[in-house]
Amino acid sequence: MVVGNTLLYTYAKCGLLAMAQQVFEELPFHNVVSWNTLIAGYAQQEFYDEVIRCFESMKLKGVAPDTSTHVWALKACSSMGVFDVGEKVLAEAEERGLMERDLVVSSTFLVDLHAKSGSLAKAQQVFDKAPVRDVVMWNALATGYVNQGQGERALSCFYQMKLEGVSPNALTFICILKSCGGMGAASKGQELHMEIDRCGLLQSGHVGTTLMDMYVECGLLGKAQQVFNKLQCKD
């Protein structure tokens, strides 16, 4: 069983899904892990309809999905924009008591889901109910506000999270910089720039390009050029 799952994992990880599928079919038994591995493989290649298909068929086979499975399935639903299916998957997760067991992960997921479907009030509601809020959850909420053009609210998230003692990470800066760009808030953007330097995050992820973009949108091309010169990898 374990050997089979490991082989399955190896193929899925490399994106060799046809091989993974074949190994899967040859396994005498399928447990949650086998299914999750296959599903993760499909999800990473963005074959979301396959994810949903697997999710349904594992249940038919009598294997109970766990939190990972639900998160993958929910992600697939939100990426494809089938929120009605998502609601059902969610209801099942609740029935199984998974939401309570992995509260932070599932709440963040919900915040994100609601934010992406445009209901920020719902996102905010889930957020407010969560007993623990980590940086990822703050990011999910702030990103939601930015994408709806509510840059001011995103900024207040940023200040609020710091008040609560949560340190921003690279993703936080990307999100907040984007809101500054959208609002043309050059001075705020420069404050962020200093903070990024202080945290040594300029080279991390897409922080540098987002920072440049912010300066460009604010009309500060010289500043953008300076950032560009400091970037180690330019693409």
Place this chain on the structure above:
RNA sequence: ACCUCGCUGGUC
């Protein structure tokens, strides 16, 4: 025991 899963920019 094996899967560890939630937030990620620019490119018109």
